[in-house]
Amino acid sequence: MIRITVALLAMFVVGTAQALPKIQFSKLDIAQNKRLIVFINDTNSLSGWAAQVNAHTDGQLKAAIDSAAFESKFGKTQTFYGLAPFAQVTVIGTGSGPLTQSQLQDLGGYAAASTPANGKHQFTVMADSLNTSVSVPAAWMAMGAGLRDYHFDKYKAATAQTQPRDFVFQTANYSAASSKYHTDLKYMVQGVHLTRDMASEPGKSLYPQSFVNRVKDAFDDIDNIDIDVLKVRDMKKHQMGAILGVGQGSIHEPRMLVIQYRGGKKGEAPIALVGKGITFDTGGISLKKNSGMWQMKSDLSGAAAVAGTMLAVASRGEKVNLVGVMPLAENMPAEDAIRPGDVLKTMQGTTIEIISTDAEGRLLLADAVRYTQDEFKPRMLVNIATLTGSAARALSDEYAALVTRDWSLAQDMMNIGETSGEAVWPLPLHPNFFKQIKSDIADIKNSGAGNPGASIGAAVVATFVDKDVPWVHLDIAGVDWLNKPIAVAPKGSQGWGVRFLDQLVRENRN
Known part of the structure; x- marks a missing residue:
């Protein structure tokens, strides 16, 4: 009985943890999606899935990119609407160099930041055809999206509180990516969220x-x-x-x-x-x-x-x-x-x-x-x-x-x-x-x-x-505290240290 009382008291005092975003992995199939997020390393000549999306829109994507003078610098983001048959297509620049583990997280964070924080729609992230030697990059991008989709709003009115986002990461190696995320990287997201919760609490x-x-x-x-x-x-x-x-x-x-x-x-x-x-x-x-x-x-x-x-x-x-x-x-x-x-x-x-x-x-x-x-x-x-x-x-x-x-x-x-x-x-x-x-x-x-x-x-x-x-x-x-958002964290507590210490453990396990 005492143990239950303590647990309930802790829940009352500190509150419940925010739910993580809904993250799924699936095979590549852009025809079944209405809201896409695509990565581009060269706006002059679209390649990979950007080229396929362009083909599905009868060249509208390339025309929109050119009209907006969009640049493929790392993290540059722009959303286009009405490119039939899609409701919206968001393009994110990757730059020209090979992508590192941390850059993949950043790209996932940029993807999350480009979507509304209300959980009403599902967004498909085309996490393939990327210039990287990192294993299962889609899993690391999903981790970045999970890190960015954080809100400490439990003290706000219910109408002002946000809902977790909903993502599907499409990749040829979707089974391995799903396993890596759900049995490993998801727990890092949970650890960071716990850290931010503690640092944000009055x-x-x-x-x-x-x-x-x-x-x-x-x-x-x-x-x-x-x-x-x-x-x-x-x-x-x-x-x-x-x-x-x-x-x-x-x-x-x-x-x-x-x-x-x-x-x-x-x-x-x-x-x-x-x-x-x-x-x-x-x-x-x-x-x-x-x-x-x-x-x-x-x-x-x-x-x-x-x-x-x-x-x-x-x-x-x-x-x-x-x-x-x-x-x-x-x-x-x-x-x-x-x-x-x-x-x-x-x-x-x-x-x-x-x-x-x-x-x-x-x-x-x-x-x-x-x-x-x-x-x-x-x-x-x-x-x-x-x-x-x-x-x-x-x-x-x-x-x-x-x-x-x-x-x-x-x-x-x-x-x-x-x-x-x-x-x-x-x-x-x-x-x-x-x-x-x-x-x-x-x-x-x-x-x-x-x-x-x-x-x-x-x-x-x-x-x-x-x-x-x-x-x-x-x-x-x-x-530890951000006055403005970065790719993998909104304004407020960054939860700095979990990713660093976790990597230290990975590199020093026996």
């Missing part, structure tokens, strides 16, 4: 315990999963003074959510993912300016990305051992909140002087990465966080900041970013940065002299990561 509704409830609910009926939740008494037992310090100013107690997925060989060391989960960040006593503070509901994006990645990997039954650790707290000002100048003792025993209570994410990560190493002995440790404005100022919204001790590992991460479609760029971890965080009254302080802020934040976290552990630090402060 802070009043999503706090540490409701975050835990929501994620636990998402993992119902998934095999090889163990979930553990550390509460305040557990954190005190482990002497996690950093996370406890951050959370003590809030009426909502901190939590640490730990998910183990046992898909690999028994006893094999896992890959560990650690994500910062500040469910709302006021800055604490070092209060932020009001301008833009509403967006701090998404300061849990690192933890949400870990949850989304764990969901994707476990749902498809990946042959890997994977651990997700999500430290969760709300950073609020109150009579018992930590102050600048206070000293916190971490699980590691290292003491931290608080220079700014708004540099709280690294405090959560300090205890979380120590706990992860001691408890699970991972073969690789990746932490992800919306950590510093400095990362956003340095790299804008094009790259997440990457910091690691190993340059060859950094190069591997850049390749993973290029493949996944979530790009990263390395920042240094110079020995001087560790000197900048030395404290006069404690072992270290949580903020340095100011510049370079992103690397200083990474240096604080690095203090708690053993030097023999392959370690990757991702600062996603510049990429």
